[in-house]
Amino acid sequence: MIGILGNYLQGIGRALFFLFTIIAAIPSALVRPRLMAQQIYSVGVLSLVIIVLSGSFVGMVLALQFYRTLQVFGAGESLGVAIALSVVREFGPVVTALLFAGRAGSALAAEIGLMKATDQLSGMEMMAVDPIKRVVAPRFLAGLISMPLLAFIFTVMAIGVAGGHAIGVSLLGVDAGSYWAGIREVLHGDDIRDAFIKSITFGAACSWIAVYQGYHAAPTSAGVARATTDTVVISSLAILALDFILTAFMF
Amino acid sequence: MTTSPTDVAASTLVSVRGLRFSHGPRVIYDGVDLDIPRGRITAIMGPSGTGKTTLLRLIGGQWKPSAGTVTFDGINVHSQSRSQLFEMRMRMGMLFQNGALLTDLTVFDNVAFPLREHTKLPESMIRDLVLMKLNAVGLRGARDLYPEELSGGMSRRVALARAISLDPQLVMYDEPFTGQDPISMGVLMRLVRTLNDALGLTSIIVSHDVVEVLSICDQAYVISGGKVLGHGAAHEVRASQSEWVQQFLKGEPDGPVPFHYKAVPYAQDLLGAAK
Numbered sequence: 001m002i003g004i005l006g007n008y009l010q011g012i013g014r015a016l017f018f019l020f021t022i023i024a025a026i027p028s029a030l031v032r033p034r035l036m037a038q039q040i041y042s043v044g045v046l047s048l049v050i051i052v053l054s055g056s057f058v059g060m061v062l063a064l065q066f067y068r069t070l071q072v073f074g075a076g077e078s079l080g081v082a083i084a085l086s087v088v089r090e091f092g093p094v095v096t097a098l099l100f101a102g103r104a105g106s107a108l109a110a111e112i113g114l115m116k117a118t119d120q121l122s123g124m125e126m127m128a129v130d131p132i133k134r135v136v137a138p139r140f141l142a143g144l145i146s147m148p149l150l151a152f153i154f155t156v157m158a159i160g161v162a163g164g165h166a167i168g169v170s171l172l173g174v175d176a177g178s179y180w181a182g183i184r185e186v187l188h189g190d191d192i193r194d195a196f197i198k199s200i201t202f203g204a205a206c207s208w209i210a211v212y213q214g215y216h217a218a219p220t221s222a223g224v225a226r227a228t229t230d231t232v233v234i235s236s237l238a239i240l241a242l243d244f245i246l247t248a249f250m251f
Numbered sequence: 252m253t254t255s256p257t258d259v260a261a262s263t264l265v266s267v268r269g270l271r272f273s274h275g276p277r278v279i280y281d282g283v284d285l286d287i288p289r290g291r292i293t294a295i296m297g298p299s300g301t302g303k304t305t306l307l308r309l310i311g312g313q314w315k316p317s318a319g320t321v322t323f324d325g326i327n328v329h330s331q332s333r334s335q336l337f338e339m340r341m342r343m344g345m346l347f348q349n350g351a352l353l354t355d356l357t358v359f360d361n362v363a364f365p366l367r368e369h370t371k372l373p374e375s376m377i378r379d380l381v382l383m384k385l386n387a388v389g390l391r392g393a394r395d396l397y398p399e400e401l402s403g404g405m406s407r408r409v410a411l412a413r414a415i416s417l418d419p420q421l422v423m424y425d426e427p428f429t430g431q432d433p434i435s436m437g438v439l440m441r442l443v444r445t446l447n448d449a450l451g452l453t454s455i456i457v458s459h460d461v462v463e464v465l466s467i468c469d470q471a472y473v474i475s476g477g478k479v480l481g482h483g484a485a486h487e488v489r490a491s492q493s494e495w496v497q498q499f500l501k502g503e504p505d506g507p508v509p510f511h512y513k514a515v516p517y518a519q520d521l522l523g524a525a526k
């Protein structure tokens with residue numbers, strides 16, 4: 001029992017130390033805009049399709065579900081507000097982060113793990129190039145930057161014409177004017193700030209877990225497979241747990 | 252290729268003293284002394300799995316020995332800070348056994364990688380340097396291919412071009428000749444020799460191709476079981492009295508060198524399985 005706990009604490013210590021090393025390497029990643037652009041492309045832009053589609057579907061489902069409940073109380077016109085609040089504060093950051101962990105996090109872990117398994121990271125070290133600066137930090141930073149942007153896109157899709165609006169206004173017959181007016185009235189800057197805090201926290205957690213798992217993977221195919229799975233599992237749990245903590249504070 | 256006595260006495264670039272290293276419980280080195288003289292080609296030979304690659308990683312400062320010292324140009328490699336170590340590594344080139352090419356870059360970009368990371372040379376000059384190195388290994392025409400489109404032997408030649416792209420002081424070749432056809436093998440051997448002499452490099456070659464390596468090296472070490480078993484100029488190693496060295500050089504199946512990794516007797520293993 002003590003042994004397990006010891007291992008666990010040691011793991012956390014190592015992961016924290018790794019995080020500090022990455023943060024120390026961030027300035028040298030920032031001065032390489034081309035490298036950053038490439039990473040933002042592969043981490044963020046390539047996740048766009050899944051985010052756009054999921055955002056629309058989540059918005060459509062929410063419209064159907066909320067409309068039924070609101071109708072009971074004769075408040076069908078508040079559909080826009082209900083969707084907007086739940087998407088901005090909850091679904092946007094959380095679902096985006098879960099999708100991000102599955103799409104980009106796993107890819108990051110696998111890529112770095114394979115680079116390690118094929119000696120590319122040691123090769124860099126022998127060429128006096130620090131893999132933390134050249135490989136890990138740019139990917140971590142790209143994840144951190146991409147997450148809030150993706151969450152924003154998700155949110156817009158879920159509320160907008162392809163998601164909630166499509167079902168609520170075009171199908172269920174809610175008045176388009178009151179759909180938007182309600183949102184404008186109730187949604188505040190605070191909500192958007194909280195959403196931003198959530199998604200940047202998730203972005204940091206997901207990217208950290210992914211690069212840590214990849215960098216510390218056993219240099220074999222089984223090791224890389226394990227790092228990929230662990231990335232998705234641990235990230236998902238971390239996102240949901242962090243979401244609870246953050247929500248409790250922001251409520 | 253001849254070694255005059257004064258050359259042998261020339262200063263050492265890398266010196267290894269009392270080196271001990273283990274992978275977990277497995278002892279790889281148990282007190283080894285080596286000297287790599289400046290401007291010479293030193294061959295390291297030994298059976299598969301004795302720790303030749305490990306030795307190169309220890310010299311490069313990637314792994315730390317449990318005891319003993321490795322000095323490069325008079326400086327203890329393992330007491331350096333990370334940035335000092337990186338500075339030192341810019342004066343070392345290493346050819347990894349499996350190439351270790353960066354898979355998301357083309358052949359050209361791989362060879363250009365150290366130049367772009369460490370120099371501020373204009374792109375036109377980088378291009379000239381890279382093409383020169385690629386031409387030397389006969390792969391100028393392959394510059395736009397990606398590593399997955401290369402054969403094993405070609406990858407190793409690209410890795411060689413990359414290892415020398417910063418014109419290092421010391422080049423460590425881990426099995427550079429594996430997977431080369433007789434022609435490219437001959438070209439590579441001459442290349443290693445020419446680079447060493449023309450640029451005044453110091454080279455360490457790890458290889459199993461005993462005959463070929465002995466024909467180009469100035470001195471050789473034969474290591475096994477964590478010890479140095481033979482050492483000297485090529486002709487001295489060839490003429491070694493050690494039964495062990497003789498078996499290794501001639502590739503005979505019977506002798507003091509076991510072909511098998513440490514194990515219980517075969518018959519016992521089979522009987523054990525039948526139980």
Ligand SMILES: Nc1ncnc2c1ncn2[C@@H]1O[C@H](COP(=O)(O)OP(=O)(O)OP(=O)(O)O)[C@@H](O)[C@H]1O
Nearest residue numbers: 274275279297298299300301302303304305306348
């Ligand atoms: N990362 C590692 N963890 C544990 N043991 C290792 C590791 N790397 C190598 N070894 C062990 O160390 C020994 C020496 O390995 P090394 O790669 O240095 O051998 P080598 O002499 O280069 O062999 P070859 O000629 O086949 O390349 C091997 O027996 C191997 O089992």
Ligand SMILES: [Mg+2]
Nearest residue numbers: 303304348425
């Ligand atoms: Mg080896």
